[in-house]
Amino acid sequence: MSNRPGRHHPGLRDRYAAQEQRRHRRTVAWQVVVGAIVAAGVLAGVVALVLTSGGGDGDAAAAHPDVSVELGCASCHTTDGRRSEGPTWAGLAGSPVELADGTTVTADSDYLRRSITDPGAQVVAGYGPTMPTVEVTDAQLEELVAFIQSLGTAG
Incomplete structure (x- = not known):
């Protein structure tokens, strides 16, 4: 093992990659949850609009x-x-x-x-x-x- 710049502990790269994968999965999961909430809100708004406007009238x-x-x-x-x-x-x-x-x-x-x-x-x-x-x-x-x-x- 060396202290020279650019050199890393052999297992560090794997741990970093695993950590990034977990972080990415959490981010995607939150994006899916937020997207679902937004979609549900939009759908509820459209339904309310149709029910109150008769789809254009x-x-x-x-x-x-x-x-x-x-x-x-x-x-x-x-x-x-x-x-x-x-x-x-x-x-x-x-x-x-x-x-x-x-x-x-x-x-x-x-x-x-x-x-x-x-x-x-x-x-x-x-x-x-x-x-x-x-x-x-x-x-x-x-x-x-x-x-x-x-x-x-x-x-």
Whole structure:
């Protein structure tokens, strides 16, 4: 063993390497823990935002969180007339609706029920048949139809 600079005890290098590995593992473990905490916080924030904003439409979520948000409707349908992935519900009730096949129907309660329970039956012109079929109870269906009607009628 020498005291010259650059010379080390033979086992010192191994001990130093092992110590660095432990330090690195602890650092990575803490980074994983902190990352998980941050990710959970971000996810919680996104969930809260979606639940309070309806995925882009605050009115739908605020006015009717139980059905339009629970079923996912508010993420594609707006209540203020803005175009989104699905037709707006603003002024829809009682209005004429042009369908993709060129026909026109009136958005009465029967049309609204049918559009909710069988979304591919009468696709609105300018929109694709992208609305998923969701299972709704009779109570949810009536609540949703009443909500859409409460947003106003055409005219």
